[in-house]
Amino acid sequence: MAIAALLFSFNLSATEPTANTGKDMKSIIVYFTHTANTELAAKKLAEVTGSPIVRILPAEPYSAEDVDWVNEQSRCTQEHLNQTLRPAIQPLDVDFSQYDTVFIGFPIWWHEEPAVIRTFLDNTDLRGKELYPFCTSYESPMSEADATLQKGYPDLKWHTGLRLPAGADQIKEWIEK
Numbered sequence: 001m002a003i004a005a006l007l008f009s010f011n012l013s014a015t016e017p018t019a020n021t022g023k024d025m026k027s028i029i030v031y032f033t034h035t036a037n038t039e040l041a042a043k044k045l046a047e048v049t050g051s052p053i054v055r056i057l058p059a060e061p062y063s064a065e066d067v068d069w070v071n072e073q074s075r076c077t078q079e080h081l082n083q084t085l086r087p088a089i090q091p092l093d094v095d096f097s098q099y100d101t102v103f104i105g106f107p108i109w110w111h112e113e114p115a116v117i118r119t120f121l122d123n124t125d126l127r128g129k130e131l132y133p134f135c136t137s138y139e140s141p142m143s144e145a146d147a148t149l150q151k152g153y154p155d156l157k158w159h160t161g162l163r164l165p166a167g168a169d170q171i172k173e174w175i176e177k
């Protein structure tokens with residue numbers, strides 16, 4: 001049902017939020033980005049799906065020092081080493097009950113999803129929804145983050161994720177599967 005709604009919305013404008021009422025459930029794209037690669041990917045996905053896009057913003061932005069993965073003391077390294085850390089994020093003005101499909105995008109950090117994504121997942125009721133993760137990365141495949149998401153949130157309904165950039169045909173094939 002969700003996929004049918006999604007495919008139906010292919011012709012809608014990316015910037016035009018759809019009417020999310022009643023049984024006519026819709027999809028939404030939620031993403032985190034630090035250097036804008038994932039933002040580009042999210043916009044491409046929005047072009048293909050017609051879904052509205054919403055950016056996850058950390059309450060405290062990441063500085064250049066924060067994302068220095070060579071430094072063991074840096075914020076991102078610490079958030080990787082201590083998997084219980086949940087950096088605060090700014091509130092999202094989204095009623096997720098209006099959506100049955102959620103695309104969740106992020107850059108791969110340390111072969112997995114950044115900790116802010118876990119903050120989002122902890123704070124949002126996504127039970128029963130069709131979840132499609134997507135990523136950008138230097139070289140890491142999506143499969144590593146698929147594994148950590150499924151392990152960390154086994155009660156959620158994960159679909160196999162997609163590493164972007166990808167063409168419109170590949171994106172459609174991913175969703176149709």
Ligand SMILES: Cc1cc2nc3c(=O)[nH]c(=O)nc-3n(C[C@H](O)[C@H](O)[C@H](O)COP(=O)(O)O)c2cc1C
Pocket residue numbers: 032033034035036037038039067068069076106107108109110111112136137138139140141
């Ligand atoms: C802290 C940090 C860790 C990263 N770890 C990986 C990694 O394990 N594998 C990889 O292929 N790329 C890694 N990258 C590169 C990013 O995934 C890649 O540049 C991504 O496209 C950035 O997306 P953004 O512009 O949306 O922030 C890392 C980048 C940062 C800042």
